[in-house]
Amino acid sequence: MSAWKIISNHATALYLITKNPAIPARQLAVKLDITERSVRRIIKDLQTAGYLRIQKEGRSNRYKVFHSAPLRRTDFGNKTVGELLEALSQE
Numbered sequence: 001m002s003a004w005k006i007i008s009n010h011a012t013a014l015y016l017i018t019k020n021p022a023i024p025a026r027q028l029a030v031k032l033d034i035t036e037r038s039v040r041r042i043i044k045d046l047q048t049a050g051y052l053r054i055q056k057e058g059r060s061n062r063y064k065v066f067h068s069a070p071l072r073r074t075d076f077g078n079k080t081v082g083e084l085l086e087a088l089s090q091e
Contacts, residue, residue, distance in 0.1 A: 007088070009034060013042045014051060014081065015088050017063045024060065051081055 005012075009032050016031055017023060025043065029036040043063075046052045049072065053064040067082030 009038070010042050010045060011084065011088070013039065014046060014065060015085055017052065018065050018085050021063045021065070022057070022060060023063075 007015075012032060013028055016028060025036050025039045029039045032039065043052070043054070047054055049069075051066055051069050053066070055062045055064060065081065065085070067080060067085065069081045071079050071081065071084060
């Protein structure tokens, strides 16, 4: 049986970036249990989709998450990235 997760790596990466906008790709890779190369691909996907912007700060990156961006899944109506992240943050 294949191992899969309810929350995708893309959503989890966005959540972790929201909590720490300066998180290094290497640290994201460890937290997601995937390769750094996969993390860089996910970050590029999120940037291309308009969910985040990458700002270079010296040798590091800082990420800006666009909470008002609509989710790509139309079956969730007009929900935004911010609403998803808020739901994931509930304790």
